[in-house]
Amino acid sequence: MLNPKLKLNPKLFDKDGEQAPTRAGYGTGLLYLGENNPNVVALSADLAESTHAHLFAEKFPDRFFEVGIGEQNMAAISAGLAVTGKIPFMSSYATFSPGKNWETLRTTAIYNKANVKIAGHHAGIMTGPDGATHQATEDIAITRCWPGIEIYVPCDAIEAKKATIASAGTSNPVYLRYTRDKTPVMTTEFTPFEVGKMQDFWITDKPEATIFATGYMLHYALVAAKELEEEGFPTLVVNVATIKPLDEEGIMRFTGHTKAVVTVEDHQVAGGMGSAIAEFLAKTNPLPMEFIGLQDTFAESGPWQEIIEKYNMGTKAIKSAVKKVIARKKK
Amino acid sequence: MTDDIHEEKLKELELKAEKGRELLIKTLLEAGSGHSAGPLDMMDVFITFYFHILNHDPKNPDWPDRDRLVLSNGHICPVRYVVMAMAGYFPIEELKTLRKLNSRLQGHPHRTALPGLETTSGPLGEGLSQGIGIALAAQLDKKHYYTYVITGDGELNEGNIWEAVMFAGKIKLNNLVMIVDRNNIQIDGFTEDVMPLEPLREKFEAFNWHVLEVDAHNIEAIVDVINEAKSIYEKPTVVIAHATPGKGVTFMEKDFHWHGKPPNKDEAKEALHELRTLRGKIVSEHQA
Numbered sequence: 001m002l003n004p005k006l007k008l009n010p011k012l013f014d015k016d017g018e019q020a021p022t023r024a025g026y027g028t029g030l031l032y033l034g035e036n037n038p039n040v041v042a043l044s045a046d047l048a049e050s051t052h053a054h055l056f057a058e059k060f061p062d063r064f065f066e067v068g069i070g071e072q073n074m075a076a077i078s079a080g081l082a083v084t085g086k087i088p089f090m091s092s093y094a095t096f097s098p099g100k101n102w103e104t105l106r107t108t109a110i111y112n113k114a115n116v117k118i119a120g121h122h123a124g125i126m127t128g129p130d131g132a133t134h135q136a137t138e139d140i141a142i143t144r145c146w147p148g149i150e151i152y153v154p155c156d157a158i159e160a161k162k163a164t165i166a167s168a169g170t171s172n173p174v175y176l177r178y179t180r181d182k183t184p185v186m187t188t189e190f191t192p193f194e195v196g197k198m199q200d201f202w203i204t205d206k207p208e209a210t211i212f213a214t215g216y217m218l219h220y221a222l223v224a225a226k227e228l229e230e231e232g233f234p235t236l237v238v239n240v241a242t243i244k245p246l247d248e249e250g251i252m253r254f255t256g257h258t259k260a261v262v263t264v265e266d267h268q269v270a271g272g273m274g275s276a277i278a279e280f281l282a283k284t285n286p287l288p289m290e291f292i293g294l295q296d297t298f299a300e301s302g303p304w305q306e307i308i309e310k311y312n313m314g315t316k317a318i319k320s321a322v323k324k325v326i327a328r329k330k331k
Numbered sequence: 332m333t334d335d336i337h338e339e340k341l342k343e344l345e346l347k348a349e350k351g352r353e354l355l356i357k358t359l360l361e362a363g364s365g366h367s368a369g370p371l372d373m374m375d376v377f378i379t380f381y382f383h384i385l386n387h388d389p390k391n392p393d394w395p396d397r398d399r400l401v402l403s404n405g406h407i408c409p410v411r412y413v414v415m416a417m418a419g420y421f422p423i424e425e426l427k428t429l430r431k432l433n434s435r436l437q438g439h440p441h442r443t444a445l446p447g448l449e450t451t452s453g454p455l456g457e458g459l460s461q462g463i464g465i466a467l468a469a470q471l472d473k474k475h476y477y478t479y480v481i482t483g484d485g486e487l488n489e490g491n492i493w494e495a496v497m498f499a500g501k502i503k504l505n506n507l508v509m510i511v512d513r514n515n516i517q518i519d520g521f522t523e524d525v526m527p528l529e530p531l532r533e534k535f536e537a538f539n540w541h542v543l544e545v546d547a548h549n550i551e552a553i554v555d556v557i558n559e560a561k562s563i564y565e566k567p568t569v570v571i572a573h574a575t576p577g578k579g580v581t582f583m584e585k586d587f588h589w590h591g592k593p594p595n596k597d598e599a600k601e602a603l604h605e606l607r608t609l610r611g612k613i614v615s616e617h618q619a
Contacts, residue, residue, distance in 0.1 A: 076461045081465070082464070083450065083461075104457055108460075108461055112443070113442075
């Protein structure tokens with residue numbers, strides 16, 4: 001059942017349940033920060049509207065910088081602003097930022113310990129029809145290896161607003177990952193959010209496996225858990241909204257009884273959230289694991305829901321992975 | 332605090348530049364790796380900045396109102412380290428630690444390692460953008476300090492530079508001055524062979540910048556050109572500083588092979604001998 005302590009959206013399984021894109025949470029979160037922190041500034045590389053940064057730009061034109069289609073320039077300008085006391089939020093698509101400008105960010109923002117917030121939008125395969133050129137499916141891997149960065153991947157629009165606001169609360173650089181289309185709203189305004197804390201969204205008396213999910217894919221995991229429970233495979237579903245710093249205590253607590261793990265993410269399995277959890281478990285408590293995500297392949301054009309199914313990332317694939325890890329555990 | 336410069340101060344700065352070149356050769360020899368040509372050719376510029384142009388306080392390197400000197404071509408950092416040590420940011424003795432374990436003097440400058448460095452640099456093409464960010468923050472905070480960005484010329488091959496040049500031109504950024512170390516060499520050869528930059532003045536002008544040129548080894552002219560740059564307020568200004576690579580050490584001058592290597596013991600001895608003799612020459616010229 002849904003964890004009652006988390007005050008989740010009770011209608012999250014309904015076909016006509018509320019839906020919103022996580023990028024909308026970025027727009028409203030950034031606007032809130034603009035109103036409450038005069039040091040917050042925003043930059044866009046010709047994508048203000050689709051990243052929802054335009055809400056900030058319209059209200060605070062003096063603190064908004066349009067750099068045109070130049071992601072390296074945006075990264076290094078942000079670093080300069082940050083070392084001079086500003087908190088820059090730089091908005092673009094994740095393929096371009098932190099993709100195209102990776103080394104610029106590495107040198108001027110991350111190694112330089114600059115308080116830069118990198119908002120990577122249109123992440124994952126959800127840019128569907130645009131094709132794999134615009135599907136950022138490596139962004140977690142290429143940021144997770146940076147010393148000193150924090151990485152937040154909100155599961156829905158409400159959590160996205162909270163994560164955006166929370167990112168200004170640390171002086172560390174932060175990578176924030178947002179997606180384009182409307183997806184189910186699973187949390188409510190009353191759902192607690194804390195950076196670095198995993199949350200068990202789906203709980204059961206004697207779970208046999210733990211499903212760690214990040215971003216909007218959490219909804220697929222919850223649907224899978226609900227169906228698995230009816231089929232006699234009780235599970236825990238954990239929302240991994242912070243990938244770095246990794247909630248190691250949470251991993252231990254949520255796998256202590258289940259001793260079997262499935263990770264779910266819209267990202268390459270190499271280097272993503274699943275890899276992070278595997279790296280930790282390998283040295284503390286190795287367990288049977290399955291990884292849902294892109295399996296060392298690029299995706300393609302098409303409606304994103306159909307890509308999810310074709311590339312074995314949907315509910316069916318999650319259920320089959322859960323059954324597999326439970327079987328391996330019992331061997 | 333940029334003022335016209337009187338004869339006595341000018342002589343003092345010229346002597347400091349020669350002293351700086353000696354220290355630089357010793358530092359490079361001790362480090363055993365690093366770049367020679369660029370640091371030697373920017374010595375006069377760095378001495379002029381740290382001892383005459385910059386509004387700064389070596390004992391208070393985080394002073395919020397200080398002028399910012401951003402070094403984009405981080406590989407010439409030995410010249411910055413030498414001049415910072417001479418200015419009192421840290422003991423001269425510490426120059427011996429360059430490129431060694433546990434040193435604050437990283438092979439390419441790292442902002443958080445040593446107070447007084449404004450940015451982390453080395454990978455080329457990123458300093459102008461960082462300087463723009465610093466200059467924008469000054470405008471937001473209504474501060475009056477200047478941001479100076481020194482770049483290489485080979486570095487202008489990088490696309491990031493032209494993204495930044497385009498942006499600064501667009502917003503008419505007037506509290507930043509870019510100085511190009513126009514020494515005509517890069518690792519693979521002469522700039523005009525590797526990737527031609529000329530006509531460089533016209534390129535900047537086309538991006539709506541004001542362009543000035545100077546002899547990078549004429550301290551009086553450097554002071555004048557920065558004063559002139561600061562008087563231009565309707566657009567950003569670039570100073571193309573024509574430099575002789577390896578300046579002051581004859582066998583290194585104008586030879587691109589000295590871009591990326593330090594002198595060995597014998598070469599350092601020869602270089603130091605020449606620099607010491609040259610110093611005598613400059614003194615006698617001023618006495619004449």
